[in-house]
Amino acid sequence: MESLLKILAEIRPDVDFEDNKELVDSGELDSFDIVTLVGELCDAYDIEIGADEIVPENFNSVEAIMALVTRLQED
Template identity: 90%
Template sequence: METLLKILAELRPDVDFEENKELVDSGELDSFDIVSLVGELCDEYDIEIGADEIVPENFNSVEAIWALVQRLQED
């Protein structure tokens, strides 16, 4: 998860990802951020994130993002 936090910090250094549990709902991450993040996650973790996975529930918190990564790595 340390690598994920680093990716997020590089993407949006102004956001406290460990505290905020509504990243999408609060507007901290917008659609451009999500597209950038998806690309970074796919490259870093060698996963494919399909369009059906790009929903707020999967990106609202660092824990949700990490759960998504882990689930896709298992597939």
């Protein structure tokens, strides 16, 4: 989780990722941020994130992002 928070902080240092549970819904992460994040996650965790996985509920909180990464690592 710590490495994920570091990646997120590099993309958007102005956002409190630990407390915000509506990152996409509130507009804290926009589509450009998501595209950047997907690339970073793929590199950092050696996973493939398909287009069907790029939905708001997978990126709305740190917990949701980590759950996505964990699920894809297990596949």
